[in-house]
Amino acid sequence: MFSNYIITAWNVFLRRKFFTFINLFGISITLTVLMVVSTIADGYFYPTGPEKNIDNIRVINRLVLTNDEHSHTNSSRLGYKFIKDNISRLQAPELISINSGTQMTAIFNQGRKSKLLVKKTDNVFWQVLDFSFVDGRPFTQNEFESGQFVAVINQRTQKELFGEESAIGKNVSFDNQNFNIIGVVDNVSAVEETALSDIWVPYTTNATSGYQQETMGRWDAILYHSDPEILEQANQEYIHMLKNDVILETPEKLTEAYSGAYTKLESLSREMFYEEYSYDTHEQMFISVMIGLVLLFMLLPSINMINLNVSRIMERASEIGVRKSFGASTKQLLMQFIVESILLTLIGGVIGILLSIFIINSIEASGIIPYAMFSFNFRIFVVGLFLVLIFGLVSGVYPAYKMSRLNPVTALKGGF
Amino acid sequence: MLKLNNISKSFQTDRIETIALSNINLHIEKGEFVSVMGPSGCGKSTLLNIMGLLDQPSEGNVAVDDKAIESYQDKHITGLRNEKIGFIFQSFHLIHDLRVIDNVELPLLYRNISAKERKALAAAALEKVGLKARTHHYPTQLSGGQQQRVAIARAIVGKPEILLADEPTGNLDSHMGDEIMKLLESLHQEEQATIVMVTHDEEMAKRTGRTIRVFDGQLVH
Numbered sequence: 001m002f003s004n005y006i007i008t009a010w011n012v013f014l015r016r017k018f019f020t021f022i023n024l025f026g027i028s029i030t031l032t033v034l035m036v037v038s039t040i041a042d043g044y045f046y047p048t049g050p051e052k053n054i055d056n057i058r059v060i061n062r063l064v065l066t067n068d069e070h071s072h073t074n075s076s077r078l079g080y081k082f083i084k085d086n087i088s089r090l091q092a093p094e095l096i097s098i099n100s101g102t103q104m105t106a107i108f109n110q111g112r113k114s115k116l117l118v119k120k121t122d123n124v125f126w127q128v129l130d131f132s133f134v135d136g137r138p139f140t141q142n143e144f145e146s147g148q149f150v151a152v153i154n155q156r157t158q159k160e161l162f163g164e165e166s167a168i169g170k171n172v173s174f175d176n177q178n179f180n181i182i183g184v185v186d187n188v189s190a191v192e193e194t195a196l197s198d199i200w201v202p203y204t205t206n207a208t209s210g211y212q213q214e215t216m217g218r219w220d221a222i223l224y225h226s227d228p229e230i231l232e233q234a235n236q237e238y239i240h241m242l243k244n245d246v247i248l249e250t251p252e253k254l255t256e257a258y259s260g261a262y263t264k265l266e267s268l269s270r271e272m273f274y275e276e277y278s279y280d281t282h283e284q285m286f287i288s289v290m291i292g293l294v295l296l297f298m299l300l301p302s303i304n305m306i307n308l309n310v311s312r313i314m315e316r317a318s319e320i321g322v323r324k325s326f327g328a329s330t331k332q333l334l335m336q337f338i339v340e341s342i343l344l345t346l347i348g349g350v351i352g353i354l355l356s357i358f359i360i361n362s363i364e365a366s367g368i369i370p371y372a373m374f375s376f377n378f379r380i381f382v383v384g385l386f387l388v389l390i391f392g393l394v395s396g397v398y399p400a401y402k403m404s405r406l407n408p409v410t411a412l413k414g415g416f
Numbered sequence: 417m418l419k420l421n422n423i424s425k426s427f428q429t430d431r432i433e434t435i436a437l438s439n440i441n442l443h444i445e446k447g448e449f450v451s452v453m454g455p456s457g458c459g460k461s462t463l464l465n466i467m468g469l470l471d472q473p474s475e476g477n478v479a480v481d482d483k484a485i486e487s488y489q490d491k492h493i494t495g496l497r498n499e500k501i502g503f504i505f506q507s508f509h510l511i512h513d514l515r516v517i518d519n520v521e522l523p524l525l526y527r528n529i530s531a532k533e534r535k536a537l538a539a540a541a542l543e544k545v546g547l548k549a550r551t552h553h554y555p556t557q558l559s560g561g562q563q564q565r566v567a568i569a570r571a572i573v574g575k576p577e578i579l580l581a582d583e584p585t586g587n588l589d590s591h592m593g594d595e596i597m598k599l600l601e602s603l604h605q606e607e608q609a610t611i612v613m614v615t616h617d618e619e620m621a622k623r624t625g626r627t628i629r630v631f632d633g634q635l636v637h
Contacts, residue, residue, distance in 0.1 A: 004525055008514065015513045015554075322509045325470055326523040326570070327498025329490045408470045412509065 001332075002339070009340040013347075020344070023308060026301040027348025027391060028355060034294060035356035035384050036363075043191050043374045045264055050129040050188055050195035055228040057128055058235060058261035059194050060087060061101075061220040064276050065254040072252050073276060077101060078259075079214035083221050085247040086257075092234035093223040097124040101218040102197045105174045109161045116157055118174065119197035120206065126152075128224035129195050136168045136183035139202055147204035151179035154187045156371070157198045177205065187371035194222060215250050223261050235261040239279050298387070302394045309341065309399035320403055321411030333404035341396025342389070349388035353381075417610065418444040418467060418578055421484075422476035425462055425633075436462045437633045440476070444578065444612060449604045451621040452614045454630035460614045461582055463630060467612060468501050468580045469493055481577075498526050502571030504581035508563045510555035516566050517542065517551045523574040541569040545599060561592030568599060572609070579603070581613040585620060597623060 013020040047054055063082065066073040078087075083098050090096065099121035107114045126138035131152075139150045151172055158167040167181045179201055188196045203211075211217060225231050242257045260279055262270060269286030323333060360374050423440040426433050436459045444450060444467075454460050465471035466478060472488045479485070480500055485493070502523070510519050521538035529537075542548050545565040555563055564584060571579055581600065585593030597620055603609040613624065621627045629636045 001525065003531070008518075011515075011518075012513045318509050319511045319513075322503075322505075322511065323522065325468060325497060325501075325503045326574075327494045327496075327526040329494045329526075331490070332526065409465050412470075412505065 005336050005339040006343060008336065009343045012340060013344065019308065019312070023305060023344055024348045024351060026304055027345050027388075028351040030298060030301045030391070031349055031352030031384065031387060032355040032359065034297070034387055035352060035380065036359050038383050039356065039360050039374050039380055040191070040363075040369075042380055043189065043372065046379070047189070047192045049186065049192050050131045051192040053130050054264065056224055056226060056231070057194075058223045058231050058263065059220055059267070060223070060238070060259060060261050061194075061267070062259055062270070063216060064258040065216065065248065065250065066256045066258075066277065067252065067254050068256070070277065072254065074216050074252075074254065075276065076216045077218045078221060079217035080211045080219050081213055081249070082215045082217075082257075083219055084212075085249075086241060087221045087223075087238070089241065090223065090234055090237055092230055092237050093225050095124050095128050095224040097128045097222040097224070098122050098203070099125050099220055099222070100203060101220065105199075107161070107172065107174045109172075114157075114160050116160075116198040117196065118199045118201065120203035121200050122203065124224075125200070125222070128222050131185045131188075131195070134184050134186060135166060136181070138183055144202045144204055147202065149177060149179045149205055150182045150202065152183040152185060152200045153181055154185050154198050156187050158184050172199065174199075175207070177207070179205075189372045190370040191372065194220065215248060231261070242279075298391060298394075302391065305341075305391075305395035306398055309395060310402065312399070316403070317406060317411045317413075320406050321408045321413075324406075324408035324411065330404045334400050337400030337403055338393075338396050341400065342392040345388050345392030345395070349384065349391075352388075353384055356384075417446045417481055418612075419479040419482070420463075420467065420476065421479065423463075423466060423473045423478070424475040425459070425466060425471070426474050435633055437466070437473075440633075440635055442628065442635065444610060446577070446610055447604075447608045448626060449600075449611045449624045450613070451624040451627045452612065452630060453616070453618075453621050453627055458630045459633040460630050464580050464582050464612065464614055467578075468503060469497050494526065498523060499574065500577045502574065502576035502579045504564070504567050504571045504579060504584045506583040506586040508555070508560075508567045508587070510563055510566055510570075512555055514554075515551070516547065516553050516555065516558070519555065519566055520569045520573050522570055523576075527574070537573055538569070541573040542566070544572065544603075545569045559592070560588050561595055564588065564592075564596050565599065568596070568603075572603065572607075578610045578612065581611060583614050583616065585615070585617065593617075593620075 051057070061077055063078045064073065064075045080098070087096060099119060102117040102119045104115055105118045107116055123139055123141045123144040131138070134155060138152055143150050153167060153172065161167065161172060162170060167184055170181050172179050172181055190196055223231060223234050225234065238261050242259060246257045248254055248257060256277070258277055258279060260266070260281065262281055266281035266283050269283040270281045272286055273282040320333060363369060364372050364374060420440050420442040423437055425437040426435045440463065452460050452463065462471060466473050469478065469485065477484045480496060517535065517538050520541055521534040524534040524537060539548065539551065542551060545568050547562060547565050547569065550558060550562065555566065558566065584600070585596050588596060600611055600613065601623065604611055615621055
């Protein structure tokens with residue numbers, strides 16, 4: 001019986017090529033967009049590069065300072081002094097890394113100018129993130145503390161500056177400083193914004209020490225713990241500290257501090273539903289809005305398919321009449337039409353998945369997102385399959401229900 | 417084998433009640449070839465639909481093999497439609513998306529029969545109507561007369577107890593109509609098929625064993 005449903009469905013598809021094409025087009029394009037978006041989101045929330053231990057780290061990269069009346073407010077990344085005065089006091093994290101945001105820097109080499117990202121970090125940075133070294137090593141605590149001019153570069157930088165030759169032991173110069181290259185790592189995808197850079201050097205090599213007096217600035221702190229649950233405690237500890245005994249020395253006499261050691265999802269959600277004077281991240285709302293957007297996006301093709309399927313009732317009314325007069329039950333007809341529409345969405349789903357793989361590969365090759373490495377994995381496949389089935393059911397059940405309940409006498413007359 | 421007891425049927429349309437059939441008593445014996453005649457709109461088709469259990473009478477009841485139909489719910493009625501009745505329609509009503517053989521096996525889909533057996537039975541039915549060579553064609557590739565033969569093969573494939581034909585020759589020219597009539601006659605004579613046929617054609621009606629005349633929803637004798 002079931003195989004007969006599928007054979008009938010297949011015949012219907014082949015005999016109604018235009019209908020099939022329109023349906024497949026709608027399904028596969030919708031799914032492709034959703035799959036591409038979810039692959040990129042997957043790459044963002046579940047990184048595969050140095051941030052792959054994402055559950056063991058929390059990044060603090062936003063700080064809002066204000067006075068009692070909220071009449072004077074600063075919002076930016078953290079200052080070095082703020083981190084040292086406050087975040088360094090946290091008890092919960094096993095490790096705390098301090099590092100600067102990246103800066104685009106011009107590097108001249110053999111008469112050619114390269115624009116590369118430079119990030120200044122401590123040695124703990126290499127412990128809290130999971131870089132894969134293709135050559136050499138990271139800088140040590142000793143090298144960091146004594147302010148040695150050493151650098152770790154990525155493969156792109158090695159290729160750009162030295163071609164195929166090994167970079168270890170060679171020098172790279174910028175900002176009138178000369179760094180000895182001691183390590184080469186894999187390129188970091190741009191979605192891993194905490195790890196991202198082309199060149200990493202110790203911040204103790206900074207030419208001036210002015211940064212040490214800044215409360216607001218361009219620094220991040222990374223909290224690390226081998227147990228992800230303790231990181232949430234670290235966040236609570238941090239927020240408690242901000243509320244009760246934050247150390248602030250600002251000329252504007254700012255007294256209140258708002259920040260948090262958030263997960264990636266929480267940070268993103270906070271960016272979207274930004275509330276200046278709050279510690280809330282509203283991630284529940286964020287997730288709801290995202291699901292809402294996805295449903296809204298799927299709604300249009302679904303309505304289109306429902307419409308197509310309903311107009312198919314007209315055409316196939318007599319088929320329903322015939323099947324009923326020869327003993328088909330409403331349930332059997334319902335099954336037949338649901339199988340038809342699920343089969344159609346599954347075919348559309350396969351096309352959509354292939355199309356998404358093609359587009360993702362094109363995005364990777366095009367360099368729109370630098371060094372992006374997305375991979376289709378089981379998670380994405382499950383999401384895709386789930387979307388396909390939702391789609392098939394939404395667009396198929398209502399018309400099938402309507403079709404199957406037609407009165408055989410009126411159906412045979414070709415109407416309702 | 418098929419009894420209509422005091423059947424009435426009325427339709428409610430736009431607050432006007434239309435009476436299609438009133439007080440019909442009819443008994444079809446096994447092996448009979450009965451024709452139903454009457455002017456357009458007299459209720460012939462409604463009568464046939466009620467015989468075929470497609471339509472529910474407003475009053476009275478239908479009895480198949482002396483068992484009165486009590487409920488027209490799916491679970492009570494689909495099995496009877498499937499096993500007892502074979503329909504032949506004026507406009508053939510073949511499913512254009514399916515090949516001839518798949519159209520013919522359709523009634524067997526709703527029984528517990530293996531695919532292989534279904535195909536064998538459908539092929540035998542096609543042979544009976546002389547269309548074995550067209551097994552893998554699509555209905556639109558056939559002439560009107562051939563399509564009606566396919567429809568007859570579909571009606572007999574499940575060996576129902578009664579064939580109900582609603583103007584089976586109405587859409588065909590006289591030559592093709594005659595062929596279809598001959599086919600029905602041979603089914604009646606050789607296989608003792610019970611047939612009820614609605615027709616407008618006095619000549620066709622004469623070729624059947626008994627003619628029932630319907631006028632304004634009532635039987636006239």
